[in-house]
Structures are given as structure tokens and as C-alpha cells.
Amino acid sequence: MWITNLPPFVVFFVFALFAPVLKGRLRVLLLLAPVWGGLNLAMTAADSGGVTWQFTDLILDLYYIDRLSLLFGYLFHIAAFIALIYSLHVKDSVQQVSGLLYAGSALGAVFAGDMLTVFIFWELLAVTSAFLIWARRTPEAIRAANRYVVIQVLSGVLMLTGVIMLYQQTGTLRLAYIGLEGTAAWLIFIALGIKCAFPFFHTWLTDAYPLATPTGTLYLSAFTTKVAIYLLARTFPGEPLLIYIGAAMTCFPIFYAVIENDLRKVLAYSLINQLGFMVCGIGVGTALALNGAVAHAFNDVIFKGLLFMTMGAVLTRVGHVNGSDLGGLYKTMPRTTVFCLIGAASISAFPLFSGFVSKSMVMAALLEQEQIIVWLMLLFASAGVFHHAGIKIPFFAFFAHDSGLRPKEAPLNMQLAMAIGATLCILIGVHPEWLYSLLPWENDYSPYDMTHTLTQLQILFFSALAFVWLNKQGLYPPELRSVNLDVEWLYRRLLPSSGRRMVNSLVSARSSFRRNARIIADQFARRSTPMPTGTVTILTRRMAWVFIALMLLVVGSLVL
Amino acid sequence: MSHQHEDKGLFDDPRVVTWILRVFYVICAALVLADFIVHRHIYTSLEKIPAFYAIYGFVACVLLVFAAKGLRNILMRKEDYYDPEVGQNLKTKEDDQ
Numbered sequence: 319m320w321i322t323n324l325p326p327f328v329v330f331f332v333f334a335l336f337a338p339v340l341k342g343r344l345r346v347l348l349l350l351a352p353v354w355g356g357l358n359l360a361m362t363a364a365d366s367g368g369v370t371w372q373f374t375d376l377i378l379d380l381y382y383i384d385r386l387s388l389l390f391g392y393l394f395h396i397a398a399f400i401a402l403i404y405s406l407h408v409k410d411s412v413q414q415v416s417g418l419l420y421a422g423s424a425l426g427a428v429f430a431g432d433m434l435t436v437f438i439f440w441e442l443l444a445v446t447s448a449f450l451i452w453a454r455r456t457p458e459a460i461r462a463a464n465r466y467v468v469i470q471v472l473s474g475v476l477m478l479t480g481v482i483m484l485y486q487q488t489g490t491l492r493l494a495y496i497g498l499e500g501t502a503a504w505l506i507f508i509a510l511g512i513k514c515a516f517p518f519f520h521t522w523l524t525d526a527y528p529l530a531t532p533t534g535t536l537y538l539s540a541f542t543t544k545v546a547i548y549l550l551a552r553t554f555p556g557e558p559l560l561i562y563i564g565a566a567m568t569c570f571p572i573f574y575a576v577i578e579n580d581l582r583k584v585l586a587y588s589l590i591n592q593l594g595f596m597v598c599g600i601g602v603g604t605a606l607a608l609n610g611a612v613a614h615a616f617n618d619v620i621f622k623g624l625l626f627m628t629m630g631a632v633l634t635r636v637g638h639v640n641g642s643d644l645g646g647l648y649k650t651m652p653r654t655t656v657f658c659l660i661g662a663a664s665i666s667a668f669p670l671f672s673g674f675v676s677k678s679m680v681m682a683a684l685l686e687q688e689q690i691i692v693w694l695m696l697l698f699a700s701a702g703v704f705h706h707a708g709i710k711i712p713f714f715a716f717f718a719h720d721s722g723l724r725p726k727e728a729p730l731n732m733q734l735a736m737a738i739g740a741t742l743c744i745l746i747g748v749h750p751e752w753l754y755s756l757l758p759w760e761n762d763y764s765p766y767d768m769t770h771t772l773t774q775l776q777i778l779f780f781s782a783l784a785f786v787w788l789n790k791q792g793l794y795p796p797e798l799r800s801v802n803l804d805v806e807w808l809y810r811r812l813l814p815s816s817g818r819r820m821v822n823s824l825v826s827a828r829s830s831f832r833r834n835a836r837i838i839a840d841q842f843a844r845r846s847t848p849m850p851t852g853t854v855t856i857l858t859r860r861m862a863w864v865f866i867a868l869m870l871l872v873v874g875s876l877v878l
Numbered sequence: 879m880s881h882q883h884e885d886k887g888l889f890d891d892p893r894v895v896t897w898i899l900r901v902f903y904v905i906c907a908a909l910v911l912a913d914f915i916v917h918r919h920i921y922t923s924l925e926k927i928p929a930f931y932a933i934y935g936f937v938a939c940v941l942l943v944f945a946a947k948g949l950r951n952i953l954m955r956k957e958d959y960y961d962p963e964v965g966q967n968l969k970t971k972e973d974d975q
Contacts, residue, residue: 457961458961461961572942573942573945573946573949574946574949576942576943576946577946577947577949577950577953577954646887646890648887648889649887685921685922688922690922690924693922694924697931697934697938698934698938698942701934701935701938701939701942702938702939702942705939705942705943717889720887720890767919768916768917768918769916769918769919772909772912772913772916772918773918773931774931775909776909776910776913776929776931776932776935777931777932777934777935778935779902779905779906779909779932779935780906780909780931780932780933780934780935780936780939781935781936781938781939782902783902783903783906783936784935784936784938784939784940784943785939786899786902787940788939788940788943793943793944794943795943795946795947795950798954799957800950800954800955800956800957801954801955801956801957801959801960802949802950802953802954802955803952803953803954803955804953810960811960
């Protein structure tokens, strides 16, 4: 029955083939994909023989397994399982198919043993995920998906160039530590950086994620960026530059998140903030820090997914997620409210919730390395993330002023998916040793000592106190229907408008040239009609032509 | 958690909100007091400041909000800045229902 050493992506790709046929209640069968895939993974994990694919004289390593890829493998199976339950009610088979292909591509990239296989799945990730945004089918979503695809494919092209250069230098395609030296390494680094949403490369994420379908955003939040984190951990661990990039990533998005109105966009910004913690941990590069980074990636998929699911439920029922037009939804969506609060507690790293057990590892690793300034930045970001994701999201959506909206509670399958996510958040928070036992590096870390718990509670409660105080004083910025400028302005405004100006000037130059040419042509045309008669006139006309030809010859010889 | 049969929810009652806030203030005070009682591991000299984390959390958030409000003056544009049709179809139903 079990096909041993089946590369995990195959299962998902096969199910994607059948997805359009499975309608109505039969859609439940799609859940077999992550279940079967997960069992297959668990059973073959012990003997990691590997599967290769010969392609002329190149051998592609489709299935390479170690503790790091296995952790992400399990994570992606869980994420796909939750996302499939969440999308059971969706009738649009485009989303089912692209969701499965997308999850499969992520698994393919994670279990790839060489850089070329990584590249293939890197591009598949880009294309399959874009359909989840196109599937929203609003004009703005379609345009956002187009921009998204361009940037994602650009990342792939950079990666391919880097991989080819690296192959020429080293003669091997093996996926292993690279380190930042030489052009090839930098190209791969930037390719990873784009998908990891490094500052200035991050706007594809905040642009496209809030515009996907509810299911689409859930899938998107789980895979692309986490594959990038996995590859960073594999190829650039301990790169000091990553510490500073990560610290910047934790801090700058929270300013945007405070003033952003679209609550899914707030979550997109806080996704970058969480990625910052992971990038920082990879930059530190000690066993504790790397464990912290991948553990945080694991938890982030689940709690960020949970938060996106709750906002997706609101979007499904209300039709929008603008903080300015929501409020009081706890009355009719009580369960979604509770799930959102659990997600909020997890992302803010409350003790006994999942964020606490992984974020504290990164923080502790920074203290061990005496990176005090970066540590202070991350502490600032921790307070900030509680402020916007922990308080603002639940407060403005479910409490705050009564918007008068009385939507129904989320569909049952959505509630079930949220319940699974919420349970995992609490289970991992209460029993972190389950997650710790899966971590790739040797380390004995215990998050629940008095100091950690007390200091974390202090920082969280006083962040909340700041929120309460600012609200009471009327100092808290109101939610306004607006859009905030970001780096995307460069390619959504500056580039098109300067391009348009250039096209306009070219068009006007062409039309003025045509006008002048027509005037000259008219001159000749007028002379030719009425037909001149008499030998002298005809001679004069021929003489004129000869004269012009001579002049052209003279000018030509002078120029040359 | 909520009264399904009537329009007023639990948190619309100002007395409930007041009580929640009172409990919250007491917890805040308790956390600061605990700082003086519990022995805390010190990793950096900054942490020797009494209730360092509480002060840092509060100040960080207030500064964050003020800075973000300031940023609004520079960054905020109308909702239809990039896409003219945004905001007009606010209440349209989702496609994938």
C-alpha cells in the first residue's frame, strides 16, 4: 500500500488532479492528501534513501530528508490540512486545485536536495499561489496578482542565475551552506530575501495577501515566506547581516500596522514583523537561535494562519475587513472572537501560548551573544506586535463601538479549522517539549522560568495599559479609510507615471514629425496638381529633384 | 458570552467595562510589585532598573503610536489613490461563498 520514499509533493499533485472532479460532500476526500502525505512522511522518515531523477547528465535530488526538512514537512502537512478544512465550503475549484499544487510545491522545495530542484519548485510556488489571488476576481485583486507574479518570478530568475554561476564555480548543485561571498551567493541571497520580505522587497506581500480570497490568504501566509526561511536557515545560517535585516523587519512594519485600516493588511505587516524574529535568529546562528527561528516559523504558520482565518471568516460574512467599518461582532460571532483572542495571545507571546515558547528562544540567544541594541529593538517589536496584532485586531473587529453589523457565525468547517489552529496554539504553549523534540539542533532550553514569565507579562500588560490610556485620552489614532504609501509607490506610481510621461513625449514627437512631414508632402502634392504642362515647367521640376538629390549627397559626404 | 436574544452585548454595559479595567489595573500593579519580590536573572545592566520591562513596554507603545500618527501626515492618501474603484464596492459579497 505504502509507496516508500515517495517524494511528499507527489501526493498533493495527484490530489490536485482529482480536485475538480470532487464536488459537494466529496470534497472531504481532499483531506486525505495531507493525511496520507503525513503518514507517508512519518513512515519513510527513518530510512531517508532519497529519490533522484536523471535528466540528461544532470541528477536532480527530489527527496532529501533531515531533521530540518522534516520539521517543515510536518508543518506544511498540518497547514495544508487546516487550510483544506477551512476551504471545504468553497465551490470554486480553482482555489482547491491551486491550493493543493501550492502546498505540494512548498513540500517539493523543502525536500529538494539540490539547488536546481529548489528553483523549479520556487517558480511553481510563485505561479500556483498567484491563482489564489486571481481567484478573488475583483479588478484590484487581479492587478495585485499580476504585480505579485512579476516580483515572484523575478526572484526565481535571480535564483536561477545565482545557481548557474555557483554551479560553474563549484561544479555541484548540492543544497548546502553557501555564505555571503561572491556574486552568485548574493544573487541567491537577494532571491531568498525577496520571498522572505526583506525591507524594500516586502511590498508584494502587503499588496497581494490582503486581496486574496479568505482561503487564499490562509494558504499564502503559510508557505512562500516559510520556504524562504527554511532555505535561509540552510544556506546562510550565522550570517551577521541577517541579524540587522531581521531587526529592521521586526520594527518598521509595526508603525504601518498601527495606522492601517484593512485588518488583513495589518496581519500582513505583522507577518513581516514575525519573519523578522526568524531572520534575526538565523543571523545569530547558534543552536539556540536557529532552533528558535525554526520553532517560531512553526508556531507562526499556525497562529498567523489562525488570525487570517478569523479575519477571513469576517470577510466571508461581512464582505470587508476595514477596521473603520467593523466593531461589535462578538455578539453574533462569539466563537470566531474567542479563536481570534487565542491567536492574538499566541502572536503576542503570552505565557502558555505558542508564540512565547519560540520567541523567547530568539530573545535569549540575542542576550547570550550580547547583541543588546538588537535585543532592545526586538523587545520594542514585541511590545508593538501585541499592540497591533494582539489588541488592535480583536478590539476593532469584535469589540470597540457597535457597527450595527449582525453577521452570522462563520461556516462550520471554518470554525472547525480555527478550532484546530487554536488547540495547537495552546497545546504547544503548554507542552513546548513536543515541539522542542522535533527541533533540528541539540539544545536544552526551558522557556518557563520565573524571569521570562514575569518580564514577558510585564511588557505585555504595560503595552495594553498604554493602549487603554491612549484610548481614554482620545490620543489613539482612529481607523480611517485610507491607503498608506510604502515602497510599492515606486512601481505603482513613480514608474508608471514617468513611463506615461515618456510615452506621451514620444507620441507628441511622433505626431509633430508627422505634421511637418505632411506639410512638406503637401507642398509637393500641391505642385503636382494640377498637372503642369509645358516643357519648361516639367524641366524645372526635374531640375528641382536633381538639385535636392545633389544637396543630399553633399550633406551625406560632409557628415561621413 | 453574549446575549443572543437582545441587541445589547455584555461589553456594551459601562459597568462591566469599568470592572474589567479595574481588574486589569490591579494585575498591572501586582506585576510591578512582583518585580521587587521575585528574584530575577539579570543579563544586561539595563535590567537593573526597577520594573524595566513594564516601563519599556509602556513607553515603547506610546512612542509607537505617536510616531505612527506622525507618519500618517506623510504617508496617508485617499483610499482610491492607486485603484479608482476601491471603496465603492465596500459591501459586495464574496465570490467564493
